Amino acid sequence: MTDISRLPGAFDHRWNWQLAAACRDVDTSLFFHPSGERGKAHDEREEEAKRVCGGCPVRRECLRHALEVHESYGVWGGLSETERAALVGRSARPSHAA
Template sequence: MTEWDEMDLLLGDAEEMSWQERALCAQTDPEAFFPEKGGSTREAKRVCLGCDVRSECLEYALEHDERFGIWGGLSERERRKLKKRAV
C-alpha cells in the first residue's frame, strides 16, 4: 500500500465520519435507536425525520448490511423490504 492509498483511506474515513458527527442521533440517547425486541421505534424515527443526514445514514446501513437498530429512519425489517424491492 502506498502513501497515497493510505491517505485516501484516511480521507474516506473522515468523510464517512462527518455525516455521523452531524447526525441528530449522536446528540440523543443511543438506546432509543436500538430498542428491545418488540420495543417502540417511535422516538428514534421522530429524531430521524428532522435529521439532515438521514439519507447518508440509510445508505450506510444498506451498504454495510446493518441488522440492528434504526438507521435513516427505518427499522431492520423496513430496510430488508426496501432491499427486496430494489432487486
C-alpha cells in the first residue's frame, strides 16, 4: 500500500481567490480575443474586460497568477498580454524557435 502521509495537502489556497473573482459569471470570450480580431472590435472587447477587472476584489491575485505562469493570452488582473509582457520585459508573443 502506498504511504501518502508525507504528501502535501490540497492546494486550494493557490486558487481559492478565483471564487471571489468579478469575472466568475462573465462569458470568458470577453477576456480572450477570437482569431483575427483587430482594430475597434478588439479594443472595445478588451476595454470591457478591463472594466470588469477594475472592480474585482482579487485583481492582484489574478495578475500575480498570470505573471507566475507566464500566461500568454487574454486579459488577466486588468492587463492584456501585451501589457503583462511589457511589465516583465519580454515579447508578447511566444517564440516558436525551431
